[in-house]
Amino acid sequence: MPSRVEFREDRCKGCLLCTEVCPTGIIQQSSRFNQKGYKVVEITAEMMSECKGCAFCAMMCPDFVINVFKSESEKGGAA
Amino acid sequence: MSQPDRIFIKGNEAIARGALAAGAKCFFGYPITPQNDIPEFMSQAIVDAGGQFVQAESEVAAANMLLGAAACGIRSLTSSSSPGISLKQEALSYMAGSEVPGVIVNVSRGGPGLGDIGPSQADYFQSVKGGGHGDYKLLVLAPGTVQEAYDLTIKAFDLAFKYRNPVMILADAIIGQMKEPVVPWTPEHRDPNEGRTWGLVGAKDRAPRLVKSLFLEDGALAGQNLKLQAKYKRMQSEVDQELFLTDDAELIVVAFGSIGRIVKSTVRKLRAQGKKVGLVRPITLFPFPADVLLGLAKQGKRFITIEHNMGQMVEDVRLAIRTVADSDFYAQLPGTLPTPDDFEEPILKALEG
Amino acid sequence: MTQELRVTNYPQVLTDRPTHYCPGCHHGTAHRLVAEALTDLGLVENTILVGSIGCSVFIYNYLSLDAIESPHGRAPAVATGIKRARPDKIVFTYQGDGDLASIGMAEIMHCANRGENITTIFVNNTVYGMTGGQMAPTTLVGQKTTTSPSGRSQEDTGSAIRMTEIIASLGGVAYAERVAVNTIKNIKKAQKAVRKAFEYQVKGLGFSFVEVLATCPTNWHMTPLAANKRIETEMIPYFPLGTYKDVLAKEEK
Numbered sequence: 188m189p190s191r192v193e194f195r196e197d198r199c200k201g202c203l204l205c206t207e208v209c210p211t212g213i214i215q216q217s218s219r220f221n222q223k224g225y226k227v228v229e230i231t232a233e234m235m236s237e238c239k240g241c242a243f244c245a246m247m248c249p250d251f252v253i254n255v256f257k258s259e260s261e262k263g264g265a266a
Numbered sequence: 267m268s269q270p271d272r273i274f275i276k277g278n279e280a281i282a283r284g285a286l287a288a289g290a291k292c293f294f295g296y297p298i299t300p301q302n303d304i305p306e307f308m309s310q311a312i313v314d315a316g317g318q319f320v321q322a323e324s325e326v327a328a329a330n331m332l333l334g335a336a337a338c339g340i341r342s343l344t345s346s347s348s349p350g351i352s353l354k355q356e357a358l359s360y361m362a363g364s365e366v367p368g369v370i371v372n373v374s375r376g377g378p379g380l381g382d383i384g385p386s387q388a389d390y391f392q393s394v395k396g397g398g399h400g401d402y403k404l405l406v407l408a409p410g411t412v413q414e415a416y417d418l419t420i421k422a423f424d425l426a427f428k429y430r431n432p433v434m435i436l437a438d439a440i441i442g443q444m445k446e447p448v449v450p451w452t453p454e455h456r457d458p459n460e461g462r463t464w465g466l467v468g469a470k471d472r473a474p475r476l477v478k479s480l481f482l483e484d485g486a487l488a489g490q491n492l493k494l495q496a497k498y499k500r501m502q503s504e505v506d507q508e509l510f511l512t513d514d515a516e517l518i519v520v521a522f523g524s525i526g527r528i529v530k531s532t533v534r535k536l537r538a539q540g541k542k543v544g545l546v547r548p549i550t551l552f553p554f555p556a557d558v559l560l561g562l563a564k565q566g567k568r569f570i571t572i573e574h575n576m577g578q579m580v581e582d583v584r585l586a587i588r589t590v591a592d593s594d595f596y597a598q599l600p601g602t603l604p605t606p607d608d609f610e611e612p613i614l615k616a617l618e619g
Numbered sequence: 620m621t622q623e624l625r626v627t628n629y630p631q632v633l634t635d636r637p638t639h640y641c642p643g644c645h646h647g648t649a650h651r652l653v654a655e656a657l658t659d660l661g662l663v664e665n666t667i668l669v670g671s672i673g674c675s676v677f678i679y680n681y682l683s684l685d686a687i688e689s690p691h692g693r694a695p696a697v698a699t700g701i702k703r704a705r706p707d708k709i710v711f712t713y714q715g716d717g718d719l720a721s722i723g724m725a726e727i728m729h730c731a732n733r734g735e736n737i738t739t740i741f742v743n744n745t746v747y748g749m750t751g752g753q754m755a756p757t758t759l760v761g762q763k764t765t766t767s768p769s770g771r772s773q774e775d776t777g778s779a780i781r782m783t784e785i786i787a788s789l790g791g792v793a794y795a796e797r798v799a800v801n802t803i804k805n806i807k808k809a810q811k812a813v814r815k816a817f818e819y820q821v822k823g824l825g826f827s828f829v830e831v832l833a834t835c836p837t838n839w840h841m842t843p844l845a846a847n848k849r850i851e852t853e854m855i856p857y858f859p860l861g862t863y864k865d866v867l868a869k870e871e872k
Contacts, residue, residue: 191623202643202836202843208803225642243803245627249647250638258621292703318703322696323729330693330726334669334700337687342704356690364688466685466701468708470664476679478688 190240192230193254201225205244205253211237214244269450277412277441278303280448281371282311284419285343287452290369291317292342294331296324296350299383300439301373304345325350329357329370336361336368337477339461341423345371347439348389349380351397358432359398362494363479367426367461369419370404371435373442376600385439386600387523390578393436394552401491403498405433406551410508410527412446418549420453425504427460429497436551438574440524440603507555508547511537515544517617518562519609520583521572522548525598529572531606532613543613551579556586569593570616572609575600594619630658632683639677643843645833646674648800649742650681652831653713656814657684660821666709669698671723673715674748692723695730698737709820711738716757717747720780724756727786734791734825738816741782741828743858744835752838756780759857764838779857783830787863793824795864799832801850805860812862824866832858 192214199221205228206214217229230238238255245253275283282304285293293312295305309319318335322328328344335342346354351372361368372393376386391397393406405425409415415437422433466475481487510530512518521529526547533545546562548555563569563586571580571593580595587593596612598604633654640646657663668684670676672691679686689697694712702710719727719741727739746764747753754764754771757779761770771778787795794816798809809831816827832854834846841849862868 190626198637200642204643204843204847207844207847240626242626246803246806247648249640249643249645249651251629251633251647251651253627255626256623257626258623292700294700320699320703320733322699323725326693327696327699327726327729330690330696331700331703333689333693334687334697334702335704336700337697338667338701338704338708340704342700357693360688360690466667466687466708467705468665468667469683469685474679474683475685476688477686478679480676480688 189236189258190238191235191256192238192244193256194228195252196221196227198250198252199225199227200250201227202249203228204247204249208243208247210241210243211239213237269452272447272449274445274447275412276303276443276445277409277415277437278373278443279307280412280416281345281419281435281437282307283450284416285369285423286311286315287450288341288420288423289456290341290343290423292335292340293317294320294322294328294335294342294344296322296328296346298347298350300375300442301345301347301371303442304371304373325353326356329354332368332370333357333361333366336366337466339465341427343369343371345373347372348374348377348386351389351392355398358404359400359402360479361432362402362404363400364477365430366432366477367430368432369422369426369435370432372437374436374438382601383439384601384603385524386575387438387525387573388575388578388600389436390551390573390575393434394554394582402494403501403552405429405431405501405504406436407433408436408523408549408551409441410523410547412441412444413448415441416448416450429501430464431497436523438524502553504550505553505555506549507558508545508549509558510545510547512544512546512562514542515567516542517568517570517613518544518546519570519572519613520546520548520559520579520593522551522579525572525574525604528604528606529609532609535606536610536613541614541617543617554582554586556582559583559586560590563587563591568616570596570613572596572598572612574598574604630654632658632663634681634683636680638681640674641837643834643836643846644674645744645800645831646742648806649740649831649833650678652810652813653711653740654682655810656817659814660817662709662817662821666711667701667705669694669701669710669712671712671714671718673718675713675715675742676749678713692718692721693726694718694723695726695735695739699730699733699735702735702737709817711740711817713740714742715748716741716743716745717755720756720782728789731786731792731826731828732789736820736823736825738820738827739829740813741830742833743782743830744833745779745854746835746838748835748838752835759853781858783828783863786828792826792828792864793819793866794827796828796862797830797832797858797860799850799855799860801832801847808860
């Protein structure tokens with residue numbers, strides 16, 4: 188798995204701003220509601236492999252919901 | 267720096283010099299008569315003393331600058347006169363609510379509205395009863411001489427930091443504009459760590475500090491108000507007054523500030539005629555010397571309150587002695603300049619009444 | 620062997636606490652920009668935050684800084700007092716458009732004009748948010764609010780005030796920039812602007828000002844996505860982004 192995104196679902200307010208800035212368009216609204224009643228976003232397991240680790244979603248999120256992880260071997264590109 | 271034994275200065279300058287002697291480092295002001303000597307003096311003197319002078323864009327801004335500087339634990343003051351003090355009430359309420367110490371000088375003038383630029387004591391209510399919104403108290407000190415203006419300004423800073431509360435110097439155009447000899451002095455002991463435990467300096471190696479007056483959580487505002495009231499109760503120990511020939515007096519004149527001092531001359535004159543009159547001059551208006559007045563009332567003495575307004579402190583005098591006595595009232599009308607002779611007739615009338 | 624690295628790195632000064640802001644509100648983003656700038660420049664422990672009245676009144680819950688709450692509109696005066704009392708501290712105000720451009724107009728103008736060496740982060744969302752979406756001095760002509768239900772009328776109420784342009788015209792101002800946080804490109808520019816504003820304060824150059832165009836989806840009665848689009852389609856055309864004053868850029872020319 189080259190890159191991975193974690194959503195702190197309890198913090199998500201379902202604004203969907205992250206969905207529009209994702210260059211691969213893999214973030215979508217889930218069918219789940221969090222405790223506050225917001226319909227949270229998700230990247231499904233099969234979509235996650237397309238994540239490029241750009242972290243635009245995290246940069247856009249006003250609620251610090253998102254953490255993005257990259258594996259080190261990916262960092263060097265071709266290496 | 268060596269100090270001359272005696273200097274001959276205006277009350278306004280005495281207040282400014284007193285603030286410098288107390289270690290004030292920031293002055294924020296705005297022009298208004300009859301206090302202009304204070305910012306004019308400070309614009310040079312506080313800078314020379316290594317401090318800061320700002321002529322603010324408004325009284326509102328000046329008072330809020332005081333809020334900011336004082337929240338850092340730095341001795342600071344603002345000065346103004348009645349209409350300007352009205353504008354400062356917003357910040358005073360915030361300072362009281364968030365427990366920030368600072369000194370506010372009111373060289374009061376006649377009102378209501380633009381009134382005049384002459385002396386008046388019509389800011390008693392504004393100073394003593396809150397003035398701004400919410401349940402709060404300022405410590406209020408009322409000098410009766412130029413020397414006392416100097417001394418009380420020094421005391422004001424000590425009290426402000428002792429209680430973390432705004433302190434008002436309530437003078438008037440008479441005290442502010444009158445020249446008298448003053449013996450300047452500098453207090454010897456000052457806590458070098460004053461304000462260090464609560465002032466804003468940046469959250470280094472500790473949790474952040476927050477200076478605020480907003481308390482939204484359940485019960486929090488009630489708690490803050492109870493805490494403030496307990497503090498105001500503790501302040502009662504600071505009560506101070508001048509008693510002049512009260513022991514054998516049949517009639518007590520209650521008067522504060524400049525009027526208290528003028529009445530003192532009247533009392534002297536009447537004593538020379540064998541009239542048994544005395545004077546109580548409250549020096550602290552909050553806390554008010556209610557117990558002293560009640561004690562005198564219990565001795566069977568009668569009272570007249572004389573003020574340079576239409577009747578404000580008299581309410582507190584009556585409240586203090588209400589269980590045993592009452593007080594007459596004489597209004598020195600705003601826009602007039604009284605002499606000791608002006609008070610003879612009303613005092614004699616009360617004595618004979 | 621591959622080791623996983625975290626790309627996102629939220630500054631410690633940003634408290635790990637859910638904000639009270641509505642979904643899609645840009646305040647959180649603006650808070651983060653301030654947190655990042657203070658952290659990158661190593662200023663956190665030396666900074667005093669001056670909050671204001673409006674939705675961001677609770678900013679002290681989200682930024683772990685010594686802070687004071689100022690009366691409505693008075694933050695620049697309070698900040699002046701703080702900076703004069705503690706000239707070695709970094710001092711900034713965080714104000715909304717009702718606070719800064721209406722009730723606090725005198726304070727911000729004179730603070731800027733005196734060249735107080737402080738920074739102001741001005742979040743402009745064209746409405747009074749906390750009190751229920753009333754018309755602000757920055758409300759666009761035609762925009763419906765709870766006190767301009769038929770849309771702001773230019774004849775009766777004038778037009779939206781462009782603060783950055785006004786601030787840039789004042790003598791004591793070192794830096795004035797308008798940014799937005801509606802796109803990644805704009806957020807990156809905003810990051811640089813906020814950082815620069817604090818850098819200028821560190822250098823003692825005078826007053827620095829960053830206006831952040833922001834959404835208020837709730838009071839605009841829009842979805843967060845539609846509100847975010849409005850920044851591009853309605854706000855930026857009227858409030859153009861860019862640098863309006865930069866004393867160092869001038870010197871370089």
